[in-house]
Amino acid sequence: MSKFGRCTAVFCAIAVLLVGCKSSSGTSAAATASGGSGVQPGGKAGAATYVSASPLSNQLTTATITDPSLSNIVSATLTIPAGWKLQGITMISACTFSPWPVFRAYSPDGLMQMRIEPVIGWQWHPNAKGTLNSGCANISGQISAAAFLQYYLGTMQGGVHVVGTMPISSAYQQWAQGLAAQKNQMQSSAPPAMRNSNTADTAALRIEVVNGSFVVEERLRTVVECTMNNDRSTPMSNALYGGTCWARVDVLTAPQGKLDALVQLVDSNNLPHGVNSPQWTQAALLRQQRQGAQAIANLTAQEQQxxxxxxxxxxxIMQSSAAEHQAFMQQQESQFQSAMNDANASMNAQSTAASDWVDYSLDQQTVMGSDGTLAKVSSAYSQTWTNGSQWYQTNDPNSDPNGVLSGNWTQTTQVHGNGTPK
Known part of the structure; x- marks a missing residue:
């Protein structure tokens, strides 16, 4: 089907994405965790505590992330706590076709993490022909960020204890609302049939999860952005009717009692504060434009079809109507002609009877010559002859005036008084 969910509104919104990076160091969290974490001897799993060899640093550093879909070019530079390691790439959402970072950054002892999960998208286009994009979540409309977090909790493995909601920093809210406002501004110049409305919402939860034998705290924070088209005035807008949403969850993980300090560090510095590289932005824009042009071409072809x-x-329908109309007119003409013939026959019958009564009352009869000439003659004779200008009558059926009277005589035919044959 046509890629209705694609975000063709350039990548200026992505310029402020909270992105991750791929570290040049391949050290994993498991490898580094051996330096300072452990379980207190004899302690129960739920009561165990972390002993961190690396206190949370207020120093920051930067690293880069690459995009494997664009020949692994550097896609962004982001900021993380100094000494932390990173793993991640830029990925294209299977549902919305927009590129987003997926990464995890972790402390040297592996006890704290900052990660961004793959973008989850969903769409609903009840009038669309064909199959919707694969890789979309089973959500059929616009939902709030808080409702999406409940959906996300249902996808998590293992036990989860929801402690409660957490506040959202003003910078994060402004970033989310800025994406929607930017798209709405660009949409204002689009054709009415393709004009969409964009909304944004944010929410956060504090949860507790079990990591091996330890209970750790996490902040789940999400942004939900939706693009909707409620116009049904044209075939194209009716096909686009519906919407596309995406949600991105970022997670902060820390030992019990240390989550608030990590949240303060991340939010006060707007980490990871991603900045896209110009080379990647240009390449991504060109790809987005090609995809957008193809989507419009597909929609145009569908509308033309x-x-x-x-x-x-x-x-x-017109041919069928014309054939039905022609058949109706032929029937009407036939009925009209039949009615006229019946009327004429009736009139002729009445006229014939009347003319015969006139001949009878006047003791005359009407005869017709071989040339069609009519004449009123005496009804006292049964035989009437004419030479074109004179008339000869007799009751002798064997009588023939030719050779007796001058001229060329022919016998007439008796007809009705109005000239119609008897």
Whole structure:
């Protein structure tokens, strides 16, 4: 189907994404965790505490992230606590087709983490032809960020204890609302049939999860952005009716009692404070433009196909209507001619009877010569002859005036008084 969910509104919104990076160091959290974490001897799993060899640093550093879909070019530079390691890439959402970072950054002892999960998208287009994009969540409409976090909790493995909601920093809220406002501004110049409305919402939860034999605290924070089209005035807008949403969850993990300090460090510095590279931005824009042009071409082709089908149906209906009209007119003409013939026959019958009564009352009869000439003659004779200007009557059926009277005589035929044959 046409890629209705694609975000063709350039990548200026991505310039402020909270992105992650791929570290040049391949050291994993498990390898580094051996330096300072452990369980207190004899302690129960739920009561165990971390002993961190690396206190949370207020110093920051930067690293880069690459995009494997664009030949592994550097896609962004981001900021993380100094000494932390990173692993991540830029990925394209299977549902919305927009590129987003997926990464994890972790402390040297592996006890604290900052990560961004893959973007989750969903869409609903009840009038769309064909199959919707694969890789979309089973959500059929716009939902709030708080509702999405409840959906996300249902996808987590193992036990989860929800402690409660957490505040959202003003910088994060402004970033989310800025994306929607920026898209709405760009949409204002789009054709009405393709004009969308964009919304943004944010929410956060504090939860507790079990990591091996330890209970750790996490902050789940999400942004939900939706693009909707409620216009049904044209075939194209009716096909686009519906919407596309995406949600991105970022997670902070820390030992019990240390989450608030990590949240303070991340939010006060707006970490990871991603900045896209110009080379990646240009390449991503070109790809987005090609995808957008193809989507519009697909929609145009679909609309033209539907218009052609509607026109063909119209032609078939018109041809059928014309045939029905012609048959109706032929029937009407036949009925009219039949009625006229009946009327003429009736009138002729009445006229014939009347003319015969006139001949009878006047003791005359009407005869017709071989040239069609009519004449009123005496009814006292059964035989009437004419030479074109004179008339000869007799009751002798064997009488023939030719050779006796001058001229060329022919016998007439008796007809009705109005000249119609008897």
């Amino acid at each position: 539907e218009s052609k089908m509607i026109y063909q149906q119209f032609q078939q």
